[in-house]
Amino acid sequence: MSDGTRIPADREQQRLVWRRLRGTLAPRANWSQAIVGILCLLLGMTFAVQVSQDDDSLEGVSQQELVRLLDESGRHVSDLEVENAELDRTLRTLQSDDEGAVAAREAARKRLDDLEILAGTVPAQGRGVMVSIADPERAVKASTLLGVVQELRNAGAEVIQIGEVRVIASTSITTSPDGALLVDGVAIASPYTVLAIGDPAVMEPALRIPGGAADSVASDGGTLAVAAEEEIQIDAVVTPQEPEHASPVK
Helix, strand or coil: CHHHHHHHHHHHHHHHHHHHHHHHHCCCCCHHHHHHHHHHHHHHHHHHHHHHHHHHCCCCCCHHHHHHHHHHHHHHHHHHHHHHHHHHHHHHHHHHHHHHHHHHHHHHHHHHHHHHHHHCCCCEEEEEEEEEEECCCCCCCHHHHHHHHHHHHHCCCCEEEECCEEECCCCCEEECCCCCEEECCEEECCCEEEEEECCHHHHHHHHHCCCCHHHHHHHHCCEEEEEEEEEEEECCCCCCCCCCCCCCCC
């Protein structure tokens, strides 16, 4: 009898032990745990939605199609790189051409300035000499004055002015019927003033060499004086004439 009553008691005791164990292991939720759980749930849902949106554009695309898209993207990048290189080369070429054009314009402007000075169409200034020829008897010949000009040119004179007349390649020096000297038809009065731009250290001695310009003037009855100047101003200019027969070669 004692054995029959002991067995049910053991089973009841086992049930009580399991009930206490489940109660111990069961989670005890509070408000903090609930809030954390809700936040974790919302975060998980947001992440799932984001992943779903990112995958929508490629959803259902085959592997072969993905490879093709990747290959096309690579080719597009390569084309852009080639185009960028071409644009860089074009930019460098334009910059080089622009620099060359600027240099060409500067050279052309410098050449034009030189030609205008040589043609006598613009004023000029620079180092040079001032020659004064006294001719009280009006005995100095036109050829003698022309010899003075030639001597100055041979000594490197770049610009010459006699009186108020600019001397150029076509300038003529003649004598009027009454014995006055004419430069391009303009009468000049004694003392004749000749201005020349060039190296005075070369031109001044050239006029004084024995048998040269100074001796020729003295032989005619005049006197020649020359002075080196650091600044010679030549203001006389000529008006170029249109050529009647000549034309440029094209």
